[in-house]
Amino acid sequence: METVLGGLSALLFLVTLIQRDWIETVFGFEPDAGSGAVEWLIVAVTALVTVLCALGARTEWRRTHPSTAPAVR
Template identity: 55%
Template sequence: MMRNVRLRGWIEAVAASLSGLLFLLTLIWPDWIEKVFEIDPDQHSGALEWVIVGVALCATIAFSLLARAEYRRARALRT
């Protein structure tokens, strides 16, 4: 089955994983942007962090559904 999965499916799976990691990182450690980049774009209001959490969650769901469709297509080709 894995041979039938197109490159697109692998890219979508990796993108879902990375956006999920960004979602969890920002949810658990909201000040990582200030620590890593040494900037404070929202003056500690937390608005930027919540935007990142929302966008990352939507991206994770979207990429997961796209990757799932690719894996189902590969499975259907196998049978």
């Protein structure tokens, strides 16, 4: 689940970086009166969600696939 959510947020992150006025194009209105503040907020939030999902997926992977290396004493 973390992988799917992380991938979707990463995609939204990239779309917002490339096409900053996609909200106006898709929805037909300007929530921030053209300043771009909403788009930058989306970039920040989706970047954070992507990082958190990647960390969650890594934690889940490590929990379900424990290391087989012997412990160092």
